[in-house]
Amino acid sequence: MKMLSFKGGITPPERKELSNKMPIEAVFPSNNTVSIPVTQGGAPNKPLVKVGDIVVRGQKIAESDAFISAPVHASVSGKIKKIENRLTATNTDDLCIIIEADGSDKTDFMLKMDPFTVSKKDAIQRIKDAGIVGMGGAAFPTHVKLSIPAGKKIDFVLVNAAECEPYLTIDERNLQENTDAVIDGLSIAMHLVDAEAGSVVLEENKAYLIPTIEDAIKKAGFTEKMGIVLVKTKYPQGSEKNIISAATGREIPAKGLPADAGCVVQNVGTLIAISEAFREGKPLIDRPLTISGEAVKQSKNLIVPVGTVIGDLIPEVIELNDNVTKILSGGPMMGFSVINANFPVAKNTSGVLFMRKEELCLEEETPCINCGKCVEVCSCRLYPVLIANSLKAGDMKAAVKYGLMDCVDCGTCQYACPANIKLVQRIRTGKTAFRAELAANQAKKTIKEGK
Ligand code: SF4
Ligand code: SF4
Numbered sequence: 001m002k003m004l005s006f007k008g009g010i011t012p013p014e015r016k017e018l019s020n021k022m023p024i025e026a027v028f029p030s031n032n033t034v035s036i037p038v039t040q041g042g043a044p045n046k047p048l049v050k051v052g053d054i055v056v057r058g059q060k061i062a063e064s065d066a067f068i069s070a071p072v073h074a075s076v077s078g079k080i081k082k083i084e085n086r087l088t089a090t091n092t093d094d095l096c097i098i099i100e101a102d103g104s105d106k107t108d109f110m111l112k113m114d115p116f117t118v119s120k121k122d123a124i125q126r127i128k129d130a131g132i133v134g135m136g137g138a139a140f141p142t143h144v145k146l147s148i149p150a151g152k153k154i155d156f157v158l159v160n161a162a163e164c165e166p167y168l169t170i171d172e173r174n175l176q177e178n179t180d181a182v183i184d185g186l187s188i189a190m191h192l193v194d195a196e197a198g199s200v201v202l203e204e205n206k207a208y209l210i211p212t213i214e215d216a217i218k219k220a221g222f223t224e225k226m227g228i229v230l231v232k233t234k235y236p237q238g239s240e241k242n243i244i245s246a247a248t249g250r251e252i253p254a255k256g257l258p259a260d261a262g263c264v265v266q267n268v269g270t271l272i273a274i275s276e277a278f279r280e281g282k283p284l285i286d287r288p289l290t291i292s293g294e295a296v297k298q299s300k301n302l303i304v305p306v307g308t309v310i311g312d313l314i315p316e317v318i319e320l321n322d323n324v325t326k327i328l329s330g331g332p333m334m335g336f337s338v339i340n341a342n343f344p345v346a347k348n349t350s351g352v353l354f355m356r357k358e359e360l361c362l363e364e365e366t367p368c369i370n371c372g373k374c375v376e377v378c379s380c381r382l383y384p385v386l387i388a389n390s391l392k393a394g395d396m397k398a399a400v401k402y403g404l405m406d407c408v409d410c411g412t413c414q415y416a417c418p419a420n421i422k423l424v425q426r427i428r429t430g431k432t433a434f435r436a437e438l439a440a441n442q443a444k445k446t447i448k449e450g451k
Contacts, residue, residue: 004249005232006242008379010412012166012235012333014205019292019299020169024177026303027317032101034076034307035344037088038062039095040131041139042069047097053080056106057305058283060131061097070141070347071131075285075305076101087343089329091336096344099307110281115188123192123278130277131284131347136160136171136238136267137330139348142274145266146192148259154193155262158229158247159186159200159271162237165331167292168351171268173301174288175200175209178272179216185271187222188278193264198226201247203233235333236410240265242379254406269350290351291317294359295324304345310352311341318354326360328353333411366419374413374423380406384413384423391430396437404430 039045043066055061055074063071078101086096110130115123128143148154159182163171175182186198200213210228217226231237231246241252243265250261258265266274269288276282287306292299297319304313314320328335329343329352341352374384382403390398407427414423 004229004246005234006237006245006379008377008381008412009234009236009242010377010415011233012415014233015167015292016169016172016205018167018294019290019301020172022169022173022298022300024170024173024288024301024303027313028101028305029308029312030316031312032076032078032103033081033098033309033312034101034305035086035096035098035309036061036072036075036307037094037096037344037346038072038083039064040070040072040306040347041133042066042141042144045069045072047083047095049080049083049097051080051083054078055080055099056104056108058110058285059108060283068141068144070128070133070139071283072097073131073283073285074099075307077104077106078102087339089336089338089343089346089349091329091338091343096307109283110277112281113278115278116191120192123188126277127274130273130282132270132273132277133284133347134267135269135273135287135348135350137334137348137350139346142266142270145264146189148193148264152259153262154195154259154264155197156248156264157186157190157193157195157198158243158263158265159198160238160240160243160265160267161200161202161206162231162243163206163268164203164233164235164237165333165335165350166235167353168290168331169292170288170290170301170350172206172209174268174272175206176212179212180220181272181275182268183213183216183220183222183226184279185266185274186226187220188274189264189266189271190225195264196225198222199229199247200226201229201231201243203231203237205233236379236408236412239379239408239410241408284347287345287347287349289345289349291354292351293328293353293355295321295354295356297321306347307344309342309344311343314341320354321356323356324354325357326355328355332359333415334409361420363420365421368419368421371418373416373418377412377416379410379412380408382407384427385421387430388421388423388426391426396430396434399430400434404434407431
């Protein structure tokens with residue numbers, strides 16, 4: 001058993017003990033209504049339904065013609081009540097389809113499919129038809145990740161079981177409760193990309209899961225091809241670049257993709273969704289997630305229909321103390337701060353945190369002391385302080401040179417900064433400004449060429 005790591009990173013308090021002993025509980029919103037975002041990863045979808053339509057669980061309700069897109073399905077059977085902009089988990093207003101459940105358990109799943117006997121093209125299409133996206137946070141369509149460009153050779157499929165964000169424990173619970181489905185999903189992914197080996201990459205704090213995973217690998221008959229790699233507990237272990245570096249010693253080249261290092265990385269939940277899409281014909285319509293934070297009376301792991309509004313689980317399922325200072329969709333490092341709990345769970349919502357004041361860093365910024373700590377911890381080997389200073393000085397060219405667009409928003413530099421400088425917020429704002437600048441330049445060029 002190897003024990004590996006990547007360069008840089010931090011070790012914030014884990015806080016996983018609040019929820020990691022809580023089994024995954026299936027719950028339903030108290031008002032029997034879901035609010036399903038029309039687009040959840042990839043190019044924008046268009047609704048396929050209208051107000052008043054009757055839909056059943058698993059029916060496709062929104063899609064796009066673009067290759068890099070993922071359709072969305074009804075997560076409950078019932079009637080379309082509204083199609084309108086609503087608050088979503090990224091704290092923006094986006095188009096949502098509101099369905100009132102009728103209490104029936106009718107489904108419209110696809111036919112079951114054997115991933116090992118159909119053509120790889122049909123199997124990849126199945127993953128697209130099931131609307132599967134990366135469930136670890138990025139929501140990138142999974143069929144695109146598994147469509148390996150000609151000339152690239154994949155050696156390893158890595159199961160991203162690091163779950164390095166503090167508080168979140170849903171992958172940990174899924175590895176314990178749905179181990180066979182994870183291993184099945186891994187075998188399917190390995191088959192689709194012609195990989196010889198598959199590894200479950202676990203952080204040291206979850207080493208107790210090794211016997212369970214080993215048993216599942218043995219039961220499935222994959223001991224020759226699959227194994228476990230134990231890595232140090234460190235944030236941000238879960239980024240693709242870091243997990244590949246830690247588990248294989250390979251580096252993704254600059255501007256490259258995991259496939260350029262011979263790897264494909266898949267999240268635990270995504271592999272379960274892949275298994276279900278073939279074995280049950282089920283699209284991605286249910287989302288397991290962690291509810292935690294010290295402002296919650298009892299932290300939990302839940303599974304809910306996609307589109308369940310968090311506020312509709314309060315107080316029946318989520319009981320709060322009266323000291324909620326901040327609500328986060330996702331983990332404390334990379335999650336989005338949301339204005340209230342009335343947002344729906346999306347396919348990539350791995351957790352919702354209700355934090356009290358004492359859990360947050362609310363200290364004022366002080367001047368930079370040039371300690372270099374932010375550079376030391378950045379696993380992308382960027383210069384956060386120089387990026388921030390360049391942006392402050394209005395020098396976009398210098399900010400890009402120091403790595404503005406290579407930043408993965410992990411928040412590590414900000415966590416490590418003794419002056420509490422809001423480095424990530426500045427970098428995110430800088431990235432938005434740079435993209436707007438590029439778009440404006442492109443528009444000018446198009447107009448000029450058109451003349
Ligand atoms: S947020 Fe960006 S700059 Fe800061 S540590 Fe992460 S990758 Fe580096
Ligand atoms: S960690 Fe903070 S104080 Fe230190 S160099 Fe970076 S920005 Fe400045």
